[in-house]
Amino acid sequence: MVETTTTIVLYPAPGIGHIISMVQLSKLLLTHHQQQHFSITILLTNGFQDHPSINSYINRISSSHPSIIFHTLPTITVTTTTTTQSMAATAFQFIKSNTVNVESKLRQISLTSVIKSFIIDMFCASAMDIASSMGIPVYCFFTSGAAVLALYSYFPKIHSETTKSFREMNGVEIVAPGNAPLEAVLMPEPVLDREDPAYWEMLYFCEHLSMAKGIVVNTFRELEVKAVKAVEDGDCFPDRKRTLPSIYCIGPLIADAQQSDEASDGKDCLSWLDKQPSKSVVYLCFGSRGSFSIAQLKEIAEGLERSGHRFLWVVKRPIQENHGTNQVDNTTGEFELSSVLPSGFIERTKERGLVVRSWAPQVEVLSRESVGGFVSHCGWNSVLEGVVAGVPMIAWPLYAEQHVNRNVMVEDMKVAVAVEQSEGDRFVSGEEVEKRVRELMESEKGTEIRERSLKFKDMARDAFGECGSSTKALSNLVQTWNEINPL
Template identity: 45%
Template sequence: MEAIVLYPSPAIGHLVTMVELGKLILTTRSPNSISIHILITTPPYRVDDTASYIASISSDSIIFHHLPAISLPPCATSSVPAHETLICDVLRLNNPNVHNSLRSIIDKNYKIQAFVMDIFCSPALSVVTKLNIPGYFLFTSGAACLACALYLPTIHKIIDKSIKDLNTLLTIPGSPPIPSSDMPKPLRDRNNIVYDSFVENSIELAKSAGIIVNTFERLEPRAVKEISDGLCVPDGPTPPVYCIGPLIVAVAYNKRAAGMHSGGDNVSKCLTWLDSQPRGSVVFLCFGSLGLFSKEQLKEIALGLERSGHRFLWVVRNPPNSQNGQTVDLKVQAGPDLESLLPDGFLGRTKDRGLVVKMWAPQVAVLNHDSVGGFVTHCGWNSVLEAVCAGVPMVAWPLYAEQRFNRVVLVEEIKIALPMDDSKDGFVSAAEVEKRVTELMNSDSMEGNSIRVRAKDMQIEARAALSESGTSRVALTRLLKSWNQS
C-alpha cells in the first residue's frame, strides 16, 4: 500500500492543519489504496491535550505514530525560554526517532510517496533525503509569511546587525513594507539561540521538493506570484509552491456541530446566547490556545468593551504566572476567577449585551453564526482563515510568533482587518479597544464598512478556490500528480 507521512510540530493548530491535509488527500484516492501516517512529537511544555482529538481521528486510513519523548539538558529548561527555542531543540534531536519510525513503516510494506513536514521540523529533511523519500513542507501560515521565510537568508546576508536594533521598513518580496519591529520575534535578535535555527529552517525550505501553503491565490496574489517568480530565493531555485487552502476543520459551515466533540458546556452556552442576539451585532474576542494577557490588560479590554456599547462574546483566560510580560501559556491553566480579574461590577453592568466565557469557545461555530459581525483576533493563521471563510472582518491584535507580521499583511495588503495599535511594551489602552471595536462594528464607519465588504468578497473567493475547478483544487491535483510520478 502507498503511504504519505506527515510530521507536524506539536502545537494544536499545526497538528489540526496537518490532519486536514491528510483528510483532503484521502478524498482524492480510492479506499484502501493509500494511508496517512502522522508522527506525533511530545513537546517539552504544556500544550492543549490532543489525546481525545487524536482518538477521534485515528482510523485504518489515518495512523498516528507517537515518537519517544526527548529529554533536554536541565540548562535548556531551567529558565523560561521561548517556546520556539524549546521546540527547535526537541525537533533537532528527534531525527533518530523519525528515521526509526520511517523504517518501521517501510518494513510493513508501505511505499512512502512523500514526507510532508512542518517548517519547525526541517532537520528531518536530511533523514528523508538519505532514505530517497521526497521531502515537502506544509507551511501553515500565509504566502506573505512564506515569502519572508524564504527571503530570510538574504536578509541575514545583507543586514549585519540584529533587526531589533533597526528602526526601518524592510522590503521583502511579496509583502508590504514591514516595520522592523513587526518581524517575527525570533528573527529580531541574531544573537538569540533560536535565530540560527530559523535561518537554517529557511535554507531547508528552498531545498525541498515542494512547499504546500495553507492559503489561496486570490487572498495573497502578489505574494504567490513573487515567490513563484523566484524573487524570494535570489541565489538559487525556488521549489514548486502549491496553494491548496484554506485548510480548516471540515465542519466550518455547520453552525452547531463545530466543536461539539469537546467543551460541551461552552458550546451550548455560546451558541444559545448568540441565538438571542441581532444579526451581525456581536464582536467576538478570542486569542488562540496559547495567548495570555496580564490582569491589567484584561481590565483595559473590559473597560473598552463596556464603553463601546457593543454586544460582545469574550473568551478569558488566566494571566501568566510570571511577571516578565509573557504572552504565551506554557503551563496548565486553571479556569479564571472572572470576578477578581475584571473591573468591579463589569459582569453585572454588561450582562444584557455581553457574554464572558472561560478558557475556550467553539470558534468556527461562533464565527459562522449570523449574530457575529466582527472578530478581535491574535492573528494566528488558522483563526484568520476561519474568519475569511465565515466572511467576518477583523481587528488584528497580535501576541507572539509571526502574528505582528500577519497584522501588517491583513491590514495593509489583504485589507480585511483594522490594526489594534499598542504601545512599545505591547500594552493596549481601553480607549484603543473602544475605538477599534466601534470602527469595526458601526455601520456608518467608512473604515469598518470597507473591510466588511472586503471580508465578504474574500469569503466568496475562498469558496471558489475550493470548488472543483478552483485554484486550490487544481494545485492539489498538480501536487498529487507529482507524487504519483516519483
C-alpha cells in the same frame, strides 16, 4: 511475501495546533483523491507540549478516518542548558533530538510500504536530509500564509545584510518581496535575538525551504495575490541558481467544528449568540495561548463597555505584569473572572455581553449570524477561520509571525482594521479598543471591510470548487507523487 502498500508520511511539529493542521491536510488528500488508494501515516513526537486533548483528538480521528495511521515516536526529555532559553529554542532542540527516531520509523515503514512523499511541518527541517538520503521526496507543509513564506524564504538574505539583532533596530524597516514594510522589532520572535539559539535554527530552516521538492501552503491564491506571486516567481529566494520548489496553495484548511475537548461551558455561548440580532456581536479571542496582564484586561473591558456594542469575550488566565510576553502555556488554570475584570463589569454589561473563561468553539462562533466582528490575535488559523466565515476583523497581533499577518489583513486583504499599540510593551488603551470597535461596527470604512470580507468568503468556497485554484493545486501535488512512484 509481504504485500507492499502505498503511504504518505506526515511529520507535524509538537502541539495540538500543528497536529490538527496535518490531520486536516490528510483528510483533504483522502477526500479528494480516494481513487489513489494510499494511506496516510502521521508521526507524533512525545515529551514536549503534550496535552490530554491530543490523545482524545487522535482517538477520535483514528475512529472516523481509519486510513490515517498514527505512530507515536519514543519519548524524549529535553534538558535546557540555561533557565533563560527561549521556548522556541527548546522546541527546535526537541525536534532535532527526534531525528534518529524519525529515521528509524521511516526505515520501518519502508519495509512494507512505498513512501510516496514525506511531508514535514515547516519547523521540522532537521528531518529533511535523512528522508532525502533514503530517496524519499520531501515536501514542506507551511501552516502560515504566503506572506510569511515569502519573508522566511528571504530571511537568509536579510540575515546577511546586518550583524545586529532585530530587537535592537528601532526605527528600521525590513522589506521583503511580497510583504509590506515591517518594523524590525516586530519580526517573528524566534529571529529577534541573534544570541538566542532559536535564531540560528530558524536560519537553518529558512535556508532549507528552497531544498524541498515542493511547499504546500495553507492559503489560496486569491487571498494573497502579491505574496503568492513573489514566491512563485522566486523573488524571495536569494539563491536563484537553485531549482526552486513548486508551490501548492491548497487552503483554506481550518479545523472542523467541535474539535476541542475544552470545558463544555464554552459551548453555552452558542445559544446566547443565537438570541442576538444579526451582525451585532463583536467576538474577542486571542488564540490558544494568547493572554494579557490584568491591567490590559481591564482596559479591554472598559473599551467594550464604553463602545455600547454587544460582545462575546474569551478571557484566559492572565499573565504576570512583568512576564514580558503575551503567551501563556497553561490557559485553562483556574481563576475567577470577577477577580481580573473591573468591579461590576460583568453585572453592568450582562444584557449585551458575555464573558467566557478559557475557551469557546471558535469555528462555530464565527459561523453564527449574530457575529459581526472578530477581534483577533492574527494567528493564521484564526485569520483563515474569519475569512471563511466572512467576518470582518480587528487585528491585534501578540507574538510569533502575527505582525506580518496583521499587515496582510489590513493592507493587502483589507478585511481588518488594526489597533494602535504603544511602542515597547505594545499596550492598548481602553479608548483605542472603543475606537476600533466603533470603527468596524459603525463607520463607512467598516461597511467596506464587511463587504470585502463577504467577497473573500465566496472566494474561499470557490477555491475548493471543482475548478477552484486549491482543487487544481491539490491535483497537481498528487500527480507529482504518481510521476515519482507510479501506482
